[in-house]
Amino acid sequence: MGKVTSLDVAEKAGVSRSAVSRVFTPGASVSASTREKVRKAAAALGYRPNVLARSLNTGRSRIVGLVVAYLENQFYPEAIERLSKTLQAKGYHVLVFMASNDNKATQSVIDELLDYQVDAIIAASVGLSSDLTNRCEDLGIPIVLFNRHQYDSQLTSVASDNIAGGRKLAEFLVAGGHQRVAHIAGWEGASTQIDREAGFLEGLRNANLPLFAREIGNFDFETAKEAARRMFTAAEKPDAVFVANDHMAFAVMDVLRFELRLRVPEDISVVGYDDVAIAHWPSYDLTTVRQPANRMVTATTNALFARLENPAIPARQIVLEGPLMIRGSARKPKEGKA
């Protein structure tokens, strides 16, 4: 059992423990000769400082807690991979916690995170009660919401401009001459859902078009399928549907094509939201609004580090616009119109 401590290195190098510590602390004052001695002894013994022990008195663990609800939607693995790599490059590491949308469970998950003395928390697609966030703020632990806003409290958050995105989709469908436009919603507690739908409805309203039908898919694949079945077995069907994210849009397209034998986009136009990798696979070729995952990740880590360095920085709601990706799953406007 070869645990090597700074004392072992100190003895071998003939110096004190703190000399060893200083060699491994950037910006500490050590002479070249001791540094060399310590380096050699450390290498010979295979010594590496114990991060946990260090964090005990520096008060910084260099651990960032990441709370995430589900990885089924491809958007999150993509984002997590980027987040983790970015943080890794800056010497931080990610402690992952799976949470449900259940508030009580989230509470205990955050508690456990705090037990680990994380330096900061990133909450992806999870709602946080305000007493929870207050507790974190009180401890000086910055929280950043990823791909979600909080309406009641002023939290730092990063999301795409879901209202504008929803509006763009409505305008696109309207320009394409659709008359009976429907919506399959995600989980109604999510700000992404609320904003996307609000923008979408606004876009329809501007064109004096009512929402023709509405079902709920809860951001879940199977639930979305059922929603699609209900929506498209009615006597009069929509001629276009905005599905609240790509993940559900694929489910809807499958039901339309393979169960109901309807053609997309000839019979029904389908648009989604996120622009995950599968969206541009030719089998789906989904018209959607891109969530700029890498810019969102960059903004998230920047906001995190900014608050880590200066806790006084006020909370900001960062909103990034993403482009409409026009592909083949929805009828396009005729020439001349934009």
Next chain:
Amino acid sequence: MGKVTSLDVAEKAGVSRSAVSRVFTPGASVSASTREKVRKAAAALGYRPNVLARSLNTGRSRIVGLVVAYLENQFYPEAIERLSKTLQAKGYHVLVFMASNDNKATQSVIDELLDYQVDAIIAASVGLSSDLTNRCEDLGIPIVLFNRHQYDSQLTSVASDNIAGGRKLAEFLVAGGHQRVAHIAGWEGASTQIDREAGFLEGLRNANLPLFAREIGNFDFETAKEAARRMFTAAEKPDAVFVANDHMAFAVMDVLRFELRLRVPEDISVVGYDDVAIAHWPSYDLTTVRQPANRMVTATTNALFARLENPAIPARQIVLEGPLMIRGSARKPKEGKA
């Protein structure tokens, strides 16, 4: 800045620090009355023990390091979600590290993991040099390889029976009457690739069928597309192809159908490996071998905890058989044949 320590609680409850500690240590001897006093004081102050400080002298951090190469292939997010939840339920948490297949990078990643005093390491789809694993063993930190074997060293590992799986696929294609059977390989350094191909070739050999063509896709979506383009623009095309995982198989099917206007399975049969969620989406309806992700996760955590409790347990290579999922992407054998 409301950091609450055991001392604060002790003072408020009128007891010693160790009394507080005992209340939060299962199996310690405390009277009912002190326990009650401490509980109340702790609740009033919002006290929770500092896991990092605790780990310093118990020597157990309750952190499990998870090294993973890429999340693009849907199989990994699925597995990670399960792994994380299972470990969470047992009071452990997952520190995620992204690694490449580059050996040097993996080395430094593992070093960083060790800095965090992780109790165990799970390496998913990553190769580990033997000096690395030796170092971990030496420190008494169990390593479990997930979805990968190591040929040179005796490491605990969990994988599906890739040889049998490959053989099943070959037998199925042979029974379907295919004559020109090809293979698009993944990354050739991966045991999954080596085993799947070995089993597949064995199956072909048993039927006296040579491998008609072979390309390399490196488990990467775009690389697989290029491989498919090369393979299927030749004068004489294969009539069946085994793509080394589902993720690449989707890429291949897209190229066949949308670029080369070939029909699947009428012109070419495609089979994959993994049975990720997308495989049963009707757009692909992919015949594949299921990797039993939940059983693999259970086996992984079981092996982990077994070695954590008793380090003397010898390393085991756990191999789980997964069924052939017969769907519509490959021509099926005629009636009467199995």
Next chain:
DNA sequence: GGGGCGTTTGTCACCGGCCACAACATCGAA
């Protein structure tokens, strides 16, 4: 050769818990 200055070094207390140990209280049995 001695004084002054900046750098390097070791000493020691501390981070927040846990645990071995000894002290103490309580209680039953001799």
Next chain:
DNA sequence: TTCGATGTTGTGGCCGGTGACAAACGCCCC
């Protein structure tokens, strides 16, 4: 009543580092 057994409590050292502080060192210059 006394003794020992049992159960509970506080003391103090330790886990593996860091950092304030002051001592020791080297160096330059007078």
